[in-house]
Amino acid sequence: MSLRKRRRFFLLLLTLFFLLIVVMVVSISVGSSEVGFWQTLRVLGHSTGLSDSPSTRVAEMIVLHIRLPRVMLAALVGAALAVAGGIYQALIRNPLGDPYILGVSSGAVLGSVIGLISGMGGNWLGTQLSAFIGAVVAIIIVYNVAKTGGRINTMKLVLAGVIVSAFFSGITMFLFSIATGSEVTNILFWMMGDLSTQSLSTVWRIAPLVLGIMGLLYLLSGELNLVMVSEENALQLGVNVERVKKGAFLLASLLTGAVVSVSGAIGFIGLIVPNMIRLLWGTDLRYHLPLTALSGAGFLVLSDTLARLVMTPTELPVGVITAAFGAPFFIYLLKQKVG
């Protein structure tokens, strides 16, 4: 990569970061209650020590404890799912890689639900762990079904994802039908992809996890570039392919499990964002991944804002919005790439 392109990359990265902040602030300032843009800025400024004009307690409550966690969570979840999608695409050498399509999200949902129902509801680590196990089991099944003679077959991949997804969702539904208690309705809403019910402490809890895993994945990006051409290519150029592959599959699934356990299964971000970045910027993961993370964050914050606004005062699950964008895009990709 030439110096000029590298400079353009850093400029773009900065621009995207700035845009993300703007989108987040705008998103915090809209909602069903009457706390507008300037009041939001005042609350944010006051709480960060930038301004000393205090606001009403109600406004502070709404901005800091209802909207802020939601928007921050949207950014984290969006970044995580987009990066996971980008990694899966590299690993299976197919633009259709996405945690939702590959059934990884459903696996994580099932894992979380098992965790919640079996009484680990109070213990977030237990839920997180079972979400992770669900995600990893799903990707192992789908990968092995779709692999024929060392190659990943697109048709089989999509089918395997659908089947595994359906199967895991079936088990999840079964667990619901035998479960009792008031928790069930909450879980049901969360399952459709919901960012509204989490507190700021959830954000602080998963932020280091999400950022840490993305950092580790970035360290693999140079070697993954070689795997993206072909596994044989990577071997010939001195990469320990098995180690890189297993590590990346595990980390991407862990990333998916980590965010699905708090936000539910939000689809198609992992499909739209990495493919868009590839079209607009290029394939080299060392540049692709950071751009994907920032764009994914922005994309989900925007989608969540839309979900709150389109049908006010009713809120839509954010998964509805991402699906509305994602499904047509999926069809477009499928038409592009056959084989």
Added chain:
Amino acid sequence: MAPFLEAIEVSYRYKTPRWVIDGVSFSIEEGEFWGIIGPNGAGKTTLLNLLDGIILPQEGEIRLKEQALGDMSRREIARQVAILPQEVTFYFNFTALEVVLQGRAPFLGALRLEGDKDVEIARHSMAKTGSLQFADQSVTELSEGEKQRVLVARALTQQPRLLLLDEPTANLDLNYQVEVMELVKALSQQEGLTVVMASHDINLAAGYCDKLLLLKEGRVFCQGKPEAVLNQRVLTQVYECDLLVDKNPLTGSPRITLSSRVNCK
């Protein structure tokens, strides 16, 4: 002195009981240009993969500068051995320069971040193979021949001591066939690069190789100088068809002409 590259009683089979490579031995000196020839399914590509350590023989051993390939890490091997695969399908829109730069990977750190010097080596190799003009083009848009030249450039970017070529001219137009072969030959003669080329084009191998290894059904049928290996009796036996061996009027190397059953008088 021990040879540069040595195969000692090497045997290999895939998951089937049949040995694809069966007790093959040879030794190659540094700077030599070897050709592996033989009919389809004789084991040419498998032998190249064994020489690159991508697969390890179940029996026997391959040594590069006295060190068994099985004892070396992938990275150690990749710093000395480059291979030009027979066919590479690209699924993503890497640019040609990005693909060529991957040849520097064995020499770089964890992120494989290239410096100016690496870019210079890559561009230089691309210029040599006539692929510099599509450096910024996506490899998925290139024709087979253009792709081949990019891949040759990548192999050169690895600056290997041993270059393995699998049907290097299969997708190339005549002028590029000559250009690529001349380039490899020059590297072999001027810089002492050792080359092993698998080819089904016997005339090409006869023209450029110092030594030939003729495989049949995984075994070495015979090996040696082209004039010794390429004679009518041997080739008729290996390929099971009628042919004529004479001298290429331009180079003096052996030339094979298939005799068609229809047109021969």
